[in-house]
Amino acid sequence: MKGTLAASICMMLMAASASAGQYNTVLDIGDAMPSFEKLPAAAGGTLSSADLKEDIIVLVSLANHCPWVRGMDGDLVKLVDEMHGQSVRVVGFAVNHREEDRLPAMKKHAEDVGYNFTYLYDDSQALGRSLGAAHTPEYFVFDRARKLVYMGALYDSPAKMGSDGKPHYMNGPPKQLYVRDAIVAALGGKSVSVAETSAPGCTVEYER
Amino acid sequence: MTYRSFGVLLALVLLAGCHQAPREQASPPVTLVPLTHEQWQERIPAYAGNIVVVDFWATWCTPCVERFPKMLAMSERYRDRGVRFVSMCMEDRDDHAAVAGARRFLSEKHATIDNFLLDEPLLDGFKSFNLLSIPAVYLYDRTGALTARLTADDPNHQFDESDVQSALEAMLER
Numbered sequence: 001m002k003g004t005l006a007a008s009i010c011m012m013l014m015a016a017s018a019s020a021g022q023y024n025t026v027l028d029i030g031d032a033m034p035s036f037e038k039l040p041a042a043a044g045g046t047l048s049s050a051d052l053k054e055d056i057i058v059l060v061s062l063a064n065h066c067p068w069v070r071g072m073d074g075d076l077v078k079l080v081d082e083m084h085g086q087s088v089r090v091v092g093f094a095v096n097h098r099e100e101d102r103l104p105a106m107k108k109h110a111e112d113v114g115y116n117f118t119y120l121y122d123d124s125q126a127l128g129r130s131l132g133a134a135h136t137p138e139y140f141v142f143d144r145a146r147k148l149v150y151m152g153a154l155y156d157s158p159a160k161m162g163s164d165g166k167p168h169y170m171n172g173p174p175k176q177l178y179v180r181d182a183i184v185a186a187l188g189g190k191s192v193s194v195a196e197t198s199a200p201g202c203t204v205e206y207e208r
Numbered sequence: 209m210t211y212r213s214f215g216v217l218l219a220l221v222l223l224a225g226c227h228q229a230p231r232e233q234a235s236p237p238v239t240l241v242p243l244t245h246e247q248w249q250e251r252i253p254a255y256a257g258n259i260v261v262v263d264f265w266a267t268w269c270t271p272c273v274e275r276f277p278k279m280l281a282m283s284e285r286y287r288d289r290g291v292r293f294v295s296m297c298m299e300d301r302d303d304h305a306a307v308a309g310a311r312r313f314l315s316e317k318h319a320t321i322d323n324f325l326l327d328e329p330l331l332d333g334f335k336s337f338n339l340l341s342i343p344a345v346y347l348y349d350r351t352g353a354l355t356a357r358l359t360a361d362d363p364n365h366q367f368d369e370s371d372v373q374s375a376l377e378a379m380l381e382r
Contacts, residue, residue: 202341
C-alpha cells in the first residue's frame with residue numbers, strides 16, 4: 001500500500017512538473033498536429049487529417065452534455081462565421097462514450113445549435129489522448145506547418161450554460177479572445193502572444 | 209390467531225420498530241455550508257487527527273453525480289477508522305436553481321457528511337483549489353497536509369473510487 005501512495009504522490013508530482021505544457025500533460029507549443037483517419041462526422045461521411053487543406057486548423061474538444069460547451073456554443077459558431085473566406089478550418093471532436101455524447105446525439109446537438117463546422121466522433125478516443133485534451137471545451141490551433149501555436153480556452157471568460165438556459169460568462173464579458181487572436185496571428189505568420197491558457201470545463205471521460 | 213402466533217407477530221413488529229427508530233434518531237440533518245477556499249484552509253485544523261477526503265462535485269458534472277453515492281458508501285466503510293469524507297460543491301453560487309438542485313440531491317442521497325458549497329466565483333474557486341475540472345478528490349493526512357490529489361487532467365492517468373481507496377489504505381498504514 002505504501003507503494004500505491006508513493007504512486008499517487010508521484011502522479012501529483014508528474015502532473016505538476018512533467019507536463020508537456022503548463023496545463024496540458026501531452027502536447028507542448030510547437031508540437032505537430034496528431035493525425036487521424038476517417039473519423040465519422042455528425043453530418044455524415046468521414047474526415048481524415050490528410051483531407052485538411054486550409055492553412056490554419058483549429059481542433060476543438062467538445063461534449064454535448066457539458067454546460068461549459070453549451071455555454072460557448074454560440075460564440076464558437078460566430079467565430080467560424082467570422083473566419084469565413086479565410087483559409088481556416090475548424091473541426092470539433094468528441095470522444096466520450098456516454099450516449100448523450102455519441103454520434104446520434106451529436107447530430108441532433110449540431111442541428112439544434114447550428115454548428116457550422118465539421119463535428120467528428122472518435123470512439124477510440126485516440127485523437128483526444130494524442131492532443132492531451134482533458135476538458136471540454138478545449139481548443140488547439142495549428143499553423144501552416146501543422147505545428148501547435150495555441151491551446152486552451154476560447155477566451156478569458158468561459159461561458160457556462162445556467163439553469164435558466166442562458167450562457168453566463170464566468171468573468172464578465174470576454175476581453176481576450178485567445179483563439180481568434182491565435183488564428184489571426186498564425187494567418188499573418190506572426191507569433192501568438194498568449195500560446196497556452198487553462199481550459200476549465202467538463203472532464204473528458206477516457207477509458208482506463 | 210393463537211396467543212403464540214400473536215406473540216411472534218408482536219415480536220416482529222417490535223423488532224422492526226427497534227431497527228428503524230435508532231437510525232432515524234441517529235441521522236443528522238443534511239447541510240450545505242457556504243465556504244470560500246480561504247475558509248476551507250482555516251477549517252482543516254478542525255479535522256486534525258483524521259484523514260480527510262474531499263470530493264469535489266456539482267450537479268452539472270455527470271460523472272460526479274454518478275460517483276457520489278459510491279463516495280458516500282466509502283465514507284460509511286471508513287467511518288470508524290479516523291477518516292472524514294467531505295463534499296465540496298462547485299456550483300455557480302449565483303445560479304440559485306442549481307444550488308437548490310444541489311441541496312435536493314444531497315438530501316435525496318442522505319448525505320450526512322460535511323457538505324460545503326463554494327462561496328466565491330466559480331473560476332476563482334477552481335483556481336484557488338488548483339482545479340481545471342471535476343470530479344476531483346483530495347486527501348489530507350492527519351496533520352492537515354494535502355497528500356494526494358486525484359484529478360482527470362491527464363488523459364492517460366484517470367482515476368476512480370479504487371484509486372481513492374488505495375490512497376486511503378496507504379495513508380492508514382503509515
